[in-house]
Amino acid sequence: MKGERGGFRPLRREQLFQELVHDSYKSSRKLSEPTRCPVCGAVFRKGRWTWASAPAGAHEERCPACHRIHDKFPAGYVTLKGEFFRAHREQVLQLVKNREAKEKAEHPLERIMGVEDTADGTTVTTTNTHLARDIAEALHHAYKGDLDYHYNKEDNLLRASWSR
Ligand SMILES: [Zn+2]
Secondary structure: OOOOOOOOOOHHHHHHHHHOOOOOOOOOOOOOOOEEEOOOOOOOEEEEEEEEOOOOOOOOOOOHHHHHHHHHHEEEEEEEEEEHHHOOOOHHHHHHHHHHHHHHHHHHOOOOEEEEOOEEEEEEEEOOOOHHHHHHHHHHHEEEEEEEEEEEEEOOOOEEEOOO
C-alpha cells in the first residue's frame, strides 16, 4: 500500500529544520506561469503556489496538495493520544484546526487531509510535512506532553506523535 512504506527513522526535533526537504510531490515537468489549480483555485506564480487570482486563460493543473488529496497519499501524519487528549479531545482538535487555518492562509499547499480515530487515539493527516511539524509543535507548546518524530527522507514523509 502506497501510504505504508518503510524507511522511517527517529528524528530529533532540532534536526527537523535541516532535514525537511522541499516536497517532491509535484509534476515532473516545469509548470507554466501562471497555472491555476481547477480544484482549489490556488495559483502558481513566481515559483510558488499562492491564493492570488489568475488571469483568464491561465494554464490549469492540479496543485500538489489537491494531487495528494486525490491520491489519498498524505505527506504528514500527526498521532494524538493519551489520557489528557481523550479528556480534552475537542479543545485539542480545535487547536489543530486553528493551526491549519493560519498556515493555509499563507501557504495553499499546507492542509489537513483527514482526522481519523484509531484504536488508541486520533491521527491527523496533512498534505505536507511542514504542517505536520507545525501542528505537533503547537500542541507541545500549548499542552506540553511527549513529542517525537519519525522521518522517511526517501519519500519525504513525516510522522509526528504527540501524547499526553
Ligand atoms: Zn489545488
